[in-house]
Amino acid sequence: EAGVAQSPRYKIIEKRQSVAFWCNPISGHATLYWYQQILGQGPKLLIQFQNNGVVDDSQLPKDRFSAERLKGVDSTLKIQPAKLEDSAVYLCASSWGSGNTIYFGEGSWLTVV
């Protein structure tokens, strides 16, 4: 069974530029998560989708971050404009449903300079 796929793996951008990350969850998983992981910390939930609906986006900085999962499968996370403090690993994860085991992708490593 294929795992959670993410791209790009690495991205370096200048502050105020934009970036987009893509995620393809494990086949059949209805719940998709985007986490932000700052160096030295555990993952922090940015947004959670159930199929194509948003379940929780309370910690998403909506002035600069956006995410969508239009067809209930793939998802994109966008940052515009980026700030230095956005340098982090952006982890996509998926699960059969909320409360089930979540499986992570390898992450997209963002450096904002």
Add this chain to the structure above:
Amino acid sequence: GESVGLHLPTLSVQEGDNSIINCAYSNSASDYFIWYKQESGKGPQFIIDIRSNMDKRQGQRVTVLLNKTVKHLSLQIAATQPGDSAVYFCAENTSGTYKYIFGTGTRLKVLA
């Protein structure tokens, strides 16, 4: 890729010894717990889970212990190997909610 967790608590163990990694969870209502392993440059990898109706669960070389009285979770790794070197996170979830809460992580270093 970058190393994760340069400032995390570190546990150093000799190869072949047993490792015990501890986690204090925050919500007494949490009823599902997962341990993840995160190697440098990779995403967290599922190791083992346990539900609150159990005190202990064993996997291959790993055992998770749950003490609900003091809200404590531990991961025991038997015969620690160099490949076990990584950052380990615990995560808690409460039925009826949607959020997983992650601990800050512990770096395990295996000494040859």
